[in-house]
Amino acid sequence: MAELSYRDAVARGIAQEMERDERVFLIGEDVAGAGGVFKATVGLLDQFGPGRVVDTPISEQAILGAAMGAAMTGLRPIAEIMFSDFFAVCWDIVVNEIAKARYMTDGQVDVPLVIRSANGGGARFGAQHSQSVENWAMAIPGLKVVAPSTPEDVIGLMAASVRDEDPVLFFEHKTLYSHKGEVPDGEIVDELGKAKVVRKGTDATIVALAMMVPRALEAAERLAEDGISAEVIDVRSLIPLDTATILGSVAKTSRLYTVEENPRVLGWGAEIASIVADEAFWDLDAPVRRITTPHIPLPSSAPLEDDTIPSVERIHREVKESMD
Amino acid sequence: MAELSYRDAVARGIAQEMERDERVFLIGEDVAGAGGVFKATVGLLDQFGPGRVVDTPISEQAILGAAMGAAMTGLRPIAEIMFSDFFAVCWDIVVNEIAKARYMTDGQVDVPLVIRSANGGGARFGAQHSQSVENWAMAIPGLKVVAPSTPEDVIGLMAASVRDEDPVLFFEHKTLYSHKGEVPDGEIVDELGKAKVVRKGTDATIVALAMMVPRALEAAERLAEDGISAEVIDVRSLIPLDTATILGSVAKTSRLYTVEENPRVLGWGAEIASIVADEAFWDLDAPVRRITTPHIPLPSSAPLEDDTIPSVERIHREVKESMD
Amino acid sequence: MTNGVRAVDHEYGEHDPILPAPVDPALDQAPIAQETRLAMYQLQEEIRQVEKELHRLFLEGLVQGTSHLYLGMEATATAFGTALRPDDYTFATYRGHGHTLARGVPMKGVFGEMLGRSSGILGGKGGSMHLTSVEHGMLGSYAIIGAHLTIANGAAWSAKYRGTDQVAVAFFGDGTTNIGAFHEALNFAVVYDLPVIFVCENNLYMEYTAIGDITAVPNPAADRAAAYGLERIIVDGNDADAVYLEASRAIEKARAGGGPSLIESLTYRHGGHSRADPGKYRPQEEIDAWMERDPIATYHQRLLRLGVDEGTLTGISTDVARRVEEAVEHAKASPRPSLEASHTNVYADGGARWRN
Amino acid sequence: MTNGVRAVDHEYGEHDPILPAPVDPALDQAPIAQETRLAMYQLQEEIRQVEKELHRLFLEGLVQGTSHLYLGMEATATAFGTALRPDDYTFATYRGHGHTLARGVPMKGVFGEMLGRSSGILGGKGGSMHLTSVEHGMLGSYAIIGAHLTIANGAAWSAKYRGTDQVAVAFFGDGTTNIGAFHEALNFAVVYDLPVIFVCENNLYMEYTAIGDITAVPNPAADRAAAYGLERIIVDGNDADAVYLEASRAIEKARAGGGPSLIESLTYRHGGHSRADPGKYRPQEEIDAWMERDPIATYHQRLLRLGVDEGTLTGISTDVARRVEEAVEHAKASPRPSLEASHTNVYADGGARWRN
Numbered sequence A, B: 001m002a003e004l005s006y007r008d009a010v011a012r013g014i015a016q017e018m019e020r021d022e023r024v025f026l027i028g029e030d031v032a033g034a035g036g037v038f039k040a041t042v043g044l045l046d047q048f049g050p051g052r053v054v055d056t057p058i059s060e061q062a063i064l065g066a067a068m069g070a071a072m073t074g075l076r077p078i079a080e081i082m083f084s085d086f087f088a089v090c091w092d093i094v095v096n097e098i099a100k101a102r103y104m105t106d107g108q109v110d111v112p113l114v115i116r117s118a119n120g121g122g123a124r125f126g127a128q129h130s131q132s133v134e135n136w137a138m139a140i141p142g143l144k145v146v147a148p149s150t151p152e153d154v155i156g157l158m159a160a161s162v163r164d165e166d167p168v169l170f171f172e173h174k175t176l177y178s179h180k181g182e183v184p185d186g187e188i189v190d191e192l193g194k195a196k197v198v199r200k201g202t203d204a205t206i207v208a209l210a211m212m213v214p215r216a217l218e219a220a221e222r223l224a225e226d227g228i229s230a231e232v233i234d235v236r237s238l239i240p241l242d243t244a245t246i247l248g249s250v251a252k253t254s255r256l257y258t259v260e261e262n263p264r265v266l267g268w269g270a271e272i273a274s275i276v277a278d279e280a281f282w283d284l285d286a287p288v289r290r291i292t293t294p295h296i297p298l299p300s301s302a303p304l305e306d307d308t309i310p311s312v313e314r315i316h317r318e319v320k321e322s323m324d
Numbered sequence C, D: 001m002t003n004g005v006r007a008v009d010h011e012y013g014e015h016d017p018i019l020p021a022p023v024d025p026a027l028d029q030a031p032i033a034q035e036t037r038l039a040m041y042q043l044q045e046e047i048r049q050v051e052k053e054l055h056r057l058f059l060e061g062l063v064q065g066t067s068h069l070y071l072g073m074e075a076t077a078t079a080f081g082t083a084l085r086p087d088d089y090t091f092a093t094y095r096g097h098g099h100t101l102a103r104g105v106p107m108k109g110v111f112g113e114m115l116g117r118s119s120g121i122l123g124g125k126g127g128s129m130h131l132t133s134v135e136h137g138m139l140g141s142y143a144i145i146g147a148h149l150t151i152a153n154g155a156a157w158s159a160k161y162r163g164t165d166q167v168a169v170a171f172f173g174d175g176t177t178n179i180g181a182f183h184e185a186l187n188f189a190v191v192y193d194l195p196v197i198f199v200c201e202n203n204l205y206m207e208y209t210a211i212g213d214i215t216a217v218p219n220p221a222a223d224r225a226a227a228y229g230l231e232r233i234i235v236d237g238n239d240a241d242a243v244y245l246e247a248s249r250a251i252e253k254a255r256a257g258g259g260p261s262l263i264e265s266l267t268y269r270h271g272g273h274s275r276a277d278p279g280k281y282r283p284q285e286e287i288d289a290w291m292e293r294d295p296i297a298t299y300h301q302r303l304l305r306l307g308v309d310e311g312t313l314t315g316i317s318t319d320v321a322r323r324v325e326e327a328v329e330h331a332k333a334s335p336r337p338s339l340e341a342s343h344t345n346v347y348a349d350g351g352a353r354w355r356n
């Protein structure tokens, strides 16, 4: 066991897989020499050399296209898109090519690759560097979509993603990079498609992802002081989606709250709400409540940004008020 | 009154606005000389000349960037993205630039433009030329999103879109182009953000968009034969979304079905389902049922494609079975 | 207000015709084995006849969706297909039937796919625009302009990484040179010195627009080569021998670690852009001149000059015709895919499950 | 397996230094009015002092988020800002403080924005990377590489369409030349002969990578000019006079209907890419040489040679320092935005309503 930052967990997770499998390589802008703009890949160049840890031009389409072509022909690329907002400049390669190749070729083509990206708000970076776009990816058939909230999960889900035969979009949360957590020694391998009940409770289920998980946990502590026992689920993997764990919890608590950083409309909570409101219709004691960033681009000024992304206070307040 | 095809309605709608306002121009690949690959802009080059109806290189980013810059500086561009699947190659300009400019500049910048695109399946074009991506656009704050289902609506909503001060994504359905409908003579101007009740009913509300509207209407006829009175709502505008009309109908019928071409996960129906399941929680007699394309890329072979996109039969069957 | 902004001063379709170069007589003496030449003749015939048959089937309503024929352009795919090694990689566009056949993919699977049958090489899921046969090194046909140039880089990357001497070839059109992915792919290939060959089949038109009307330079690929430190290469795309020599040179260079090439192959399509297009935006003089310079006719004459007798060539054509007919019959007799097929191969487990 | 695929043979950061050209002595005689030169001196001082102050404020924790300083690069924005007409359009990047000031945007609004106050020119919503002031022709700072080149085309399109003789200028870095949008924008501008000027500020590095390590040609912009039929233009970006002459020429050409230009302005940043970067990947010899060729020191010396007395220049600096201080105090004293501000100006009706 050692304490590790989420940032360092990224590098450790990648190193674990690169050591195990020489087909794995890392490619992206400033990932090698500089160790990444978030310093999440520090040390990998020294350990694996410039042929396996590769700096690129600012050519996101070329980066992901290369990753795809390499994956199709026997390698296991990990590509970085520096900020998830930049998926918009290479979305074609992701959604039209990577996601659809297997299907269009009726299974002839494998595209086993991982695209990592720094996602989410809270760093006062403004509207073009703060988006949470996991919902964009979730909407595309053929992709898998993962977003860890702890250093241990970073490593375990990274390993699962690299070993998966399908393309995985791996969303790292940029304001979690500095968070620390206990991490076991040795190899860590997790599983895609498994949500985690990170706090047991009986009165309400709170489903959260990435940076919303620690906030939901803290809100649950405060709710406990109010006499409300909240169960908190870390979704971890949007595709495959572990609806069994979510529905199981709602069957017990009869109330669901989703907490998401996505702007409101068609945030991932909409899908979970629509599933639960359908399949747990007779279980629910109250409407599913979605706690989201409002449907706005993110502002840069600190007080404005803090007021828009769901905070511990807001989660606590919204759950509490609706349970009164 | 004259009978007009949906295809010809596009050209008439554009011509109406170009005649009215010389700031309006049309730009896109093969929109001028060839009259569009779907022949939806035939005649405009002759009427308005090559300075206002402009063929471009295959440079979707440059096309939309030019439209944006022109809109920022006093013009009213209508840009075409030939197939909506191609939004993926210029998504950055749409979501990071066009959608956010007003907000990031705190209102200094206006971006009044329309981006038209041929959307949807049914033409055996396969996975890269058949997508319904209106849900991608709906998820982005700052955009308005329109998808007409009739020739008259094409003209009226085109006019409303061109006259709107905000950027509008205007989804034309490629298999509706050949559909015909009665269209009044003279200027037609509609309003964004208004759904239309296209069939009155009392037992169930069916909400549909674009090509799903005629199918929902036909399914409703069949349901009538089964003694089920279905109200059909054409959403028309996803943003702004006319939730009042939808909630009003559900308050009456107590049952909601959404019919969408989007692949299942985070299709637009998820948002409507989540709103209705929340705000009409006590009105609903049964869970909201989403009738969607499964969460797969679209296959090209006719029987496969027909089996995946919601058909009249499937809509009829799913509503009927759940009402039994 | 003015009269707006326009690209060119002439009316639509009234641009100056661009005429083909005369056949280079020196090519008769090119060091290409007779059997290679006969194989290229056969392959061009194969592509030609398949495309013509597909057109007929389309008119009969048996080929649905869209299709983009390679008629008139057969020499380029043929020459590359012939020069490549079986383990090399091809990346093509929606206009990729010829490139697919040129890698040795059997006609039956191609016709099956075009007719949307379960015998199709993609089980009826991909269709005309996505022909792929991994076992033949045909790594796919891509229908969104530009993307596959970047993907071809990845295959070349992989070959270099794995230490094989495979090469990757990406075919694309003149119109494609104006999209961003072209630029990214070219720079990227040069930076990493990848064994990849970019082949621009310049048929003078993007869909319905003359390439010269919407491009800043006259030769859309060759005039950009220097922007990536690459050699300027233009080849007569209607002469299989010319293309074969250039292809062999580029392949050899890439295989030997000499990095990427960009080749502009000048050619012309017989018909319109896709099945629905009569191609009226092209000056008649231009059409006539290029029809005259048809690659198969050109090649036929060369082979006669080189002493092959007419009978041999007729024999090849007849044999191809027979195989085409067989393949069509096979496709017609094949069942449509079962409806479950829609739900397979979304994910690597073979299915479409995204939740438990 | 091999050792993989690498771009270069040297170790990271150990590339050959690229040194600045010596000052061109002929520029002392350039036909630039003395008052113009004094204005450019003042503007460079203004940019320099604002950036230095922002750096201090960042260290104090008052500037949050990221910021990309223009220190060392002041000459390019200054010269263009001076050569442009008030109704012309500027498009800049996240490194756009200098370009904003160069259009006459008051410091108060800039500091207000950087401190996230309601007095900011964007009301605190945009921040450092998005400075915009439409009334000054400053049409925005864009933080996603490449996009604004295409948007600048649109402003130029609009000028041409409306029949004004306005021009648009887009500034961007060397690293930006490798993204697809660059290519699309350049071709597009030439096809429609737009009054737009693309100014590549080549400071030799994308974020932390030497531009030469990931680019196929040595001069990332100039070596691409011919790919769009454009003239090859490289200018000493650390000499405001050199840039001014080239800027004036390009602006005049565009205004007269002569179409676009692509200018590569060679320069260097004093510090790292953004606030957090010490810039260690740069050879010390290179840093030293460029610090020596600082644009303001260069200009200072020229003005002295041209007979301006030291006192005048000191007076300018002191005056700028006073105005900077005032603007900072103003920003510090300004309130933070009210929380309602988050919900305004998403749509043209002023609000954020997406449903009824």
Ligand SMILES: Cc1ncc(C[n+]2csc(CCOP(=O)(O)OP(=O)(O)O)c2C)c(N)n1
Binding pocket: B029, B058, B060, B082, B086, B089, C095, C143, C144, C145, C146, C172, C173, C174, C175, C176, C177, C203, C205, C206, C207, C273
């Ligand atoms: C990104 C994108 N934009 C537009 C299209 C529509 N489109 C299909 S083919 C084509 C013309 C391509 O021209 P060219 O590259 O010259 O190839 P050719 O068809 O002549 O072989 C266009 C515009 C597309 N498929 N993808």
Ligand SMILES: Cc1ncc(C[n+]2csc(CCOP(=O)(O)OP(=O)(O)O)c2C)c(N)n1
Binding pocket: A029, A058, A060, A082, A086, A089, D068, D095, D143, D144, D145, D146, D172, D173, D174, D175, D176, D177, D203, D205, D206, D207, D273
């Ligand atoms: C599409 C995209 N990719 C990556 C980035 C991250 N990024 C920001 S600045 C930068 C380097 C830009 O280098 P250059 O164009 O030389 O400009 P400079 O910062 O040197 O002025 C990068 C990679 C981005 N903002 N957008």
Ligand SMILES: [Mg+2]
Binding pocket: C173, C174, C175, C201, C202, C203, C204, C205, C206, C207
């Ligand atoms: Mg072409």
Ligand SMILES: [Mg+2]
Binding pocket: D173, D174, D175, D201, D202, D203, D204, D205, D206, D207
């Ligand atoms: Mg730079």
